[in-house]
Amino acid sequence: MATYKFMIDGKLIDSEKSFEVRNPATGEVIGSVAVSSPADVENAVQSAKKAQRSWAAKSDEERKKTLMDVAQVLNDNAPYLAEWITKEQGKPLAGPGSLFEMQACVGWTQVPASLDLPVEVVFEDDTRRDELHRKPLGVVGAITPWNWPLMIAIWQISPSLRAGNTVVLKPSEYTTIGTLEMIRLMNTVLPAGVLNVVTGDGSIGALLIENKDVNKIMFTGSTKTGRKIIDASKGNMARLTLECGGNDPAIVLPGTDAAKIAGDLFWGAFINMGQTCACAKRLYVHENDYEAVIGALDAVSAQMPMGNGMDDGIVLGPIQNKMQFDIVKSLVDDAKANGARIVRGGEPLGGEGYFYPITLVADIDNGTRLVDEEQFGPVLPIIKYKTIEEAIEKANDSDSGLGASVWGTDLNEAARVAKQIVSGTVWINQHGAIHPMVPFGGAKDSGYGVEFGVEGLKAVTQPQIISIKK
Incomplete structure (x- = not known):
């Protein structure tokens, strides 16, 4: 039985500890996953922080092209990754199932790669000109659920990278292998350190959320966990996008x-x-x-x-x-x-x-x-x-x-x-x-912030005003 490794700085990392992943349709063990340590979480964040400088320095066109290359990798490997989704998550290959999820992964990568955030002139008269620029936030900590494991990961990864951020992702321990394999494949065209992944239970996610060098947190999951994230992020003042489910x-x-x-x-x-x-x-x-x-x-x-x-x-x-x-x-x-x-x-x-x-x-x-x-x-x-x-x-x-x-x-x-x-x-x-072009987010206890489209892209940026005296 294979043990699947996590990735930091473009390298696959093993661990002495691991956990088993089972097929929910059969109960059979389908693989094991190496568990990240607290040191691994720190290394992943520092790798992302270091890579972010050069990634943000690239032009919009360079980042857009790289994301289109990522979309091609996802498309080329869709059958392979879809099988992992089915074996791990349970949804069928056919219909609105795993192949559908992989098609969404491709589309939700291509759309952010097609979007622009041009400089906006928010005020101008004879004496001054005020411009609104969109800057990357830095390191994005992404926490993903088990229901649409690869698609929701892409929702968090693709706009973040498009805007010039780098990412450290922690997938659900219920559906880890498919995510690890997807990120391994995406790293064949991404610069080292731009996209990292750590593994384990909620304690590993908590370490990521609390890290002083994480600038943005994106989370999809329960309201109960969302409240914990709000509390845990008070130390680093990370910006939050929380999608906390609904009824x-x-x-x-x-x-x-x-x-x-x-x-x-x-x-x-x-x-x-x-x-x-x-x-x-x-x-x-x-x-x-x-x-x-x-x-x-x-x-x-x-x-x-x-x-x-x-x-x-x-x-x-x-x-x-x-x-x-x-x-x-x-x-x-x-x-x-x-x-x-x-x-x-x-x-x-x-x-x-x-x-x-x-x-x-x-x-x-x-x-x-x-x-x-x-x-x-x-x-x-x-x-x-x-x-x-x-x-x-x-x-x-x-x-x-x-x-x-x-x-x-x-x-x-x-x-x-x-x-x-x-x-x-x-x-x-x-x-x-x-x-992918229509903003999506919740009211009340379903969280705050939006994803998708131009508004979702803005949500992974920091607005900066450049005010010019004429």
Whole structure:
């Protein structure tokens, strides 16, 4: 069994300590990972700090070309890396799975490489000219989750490098090997020290966050961990971009054709087995359409084969780890104990792997755990409402505010409802439709700061005013 090494200053580094990585579909050990030490974290940050000077000194065109070379490496190695995603994370190769994730890695590298941040003249008169320049921040510490391990890493890496920063990344211990292999391959075209990776549990991430020479922290994960990062970064005053998950509501407006929207609603809720921050996690349906929408979703769910993502024809995989599997089971069990109706699923499938079926839960409301807590799994509570005002109130009744969606044929009415929902993004007749040119970020406890597009690129820079007396 191979042991996968982490990379500092362009060199692969081994360690006396290691941990095993298992396939969540089979339980088999698929490799081991060398564990970084506190000294390794310090070395990685210092390597990034040293490399940042020369990387930032390169022209925009040089950095853009290098990122395009990185995108080509990712494209050339997409099948290889996609297999690692499936074996480690569980999502199938096909459909909106691992090959899809790799396509996103390519696109989210190419787009920042195409963007410019020109000098802005913010004020000028006869006496003075004031220019706003965008400068790199320095060293970016990136902390990535296990649900979209390579794609979210790219979201943090690519804009940071484009802007002239360097990066030290700490991947989730659940999905480390694919990330290590991706960073190893990216380093074949990047200068040494520009992109480094350290490995281990949360204590290694904490050392990275607290390091005095880290200037920016990018994190995707739980609100609980996000709060710890805020506290831990007070010593170095690092700038923060925090995407802390969500409990996204979806509202189906009265009279909407259930059959027409069922397919898109299904994937809005269950892409990556619901293990996506911006999945639809609470569905609000008018009382007159309630059973029709439930029936349409049930019919779509029945057509979706679940199993080992390496097998042909599979579109749904396992939950990634036992911790999350137990959370999902606990929330469904609580709903059943409190009188909810299980339309589909509701019990673990058993056997090898963390398989939990697509589960539709009806006759449930706000105030129950399954509605109020982010399930982050293949379960959708469906809540009945009488008036649009009630639906909006219940949709906003959450500490989270990442995404939301409104579904209906009257786009003006859908927009009117959307504007009343407190979240970073509200989609209309779609859910989770992120785009590399469109800013994405949360409200309330879903974090702060934005990623993607020009605004995301600005977020990894320091504005500097050059004020000139004429």
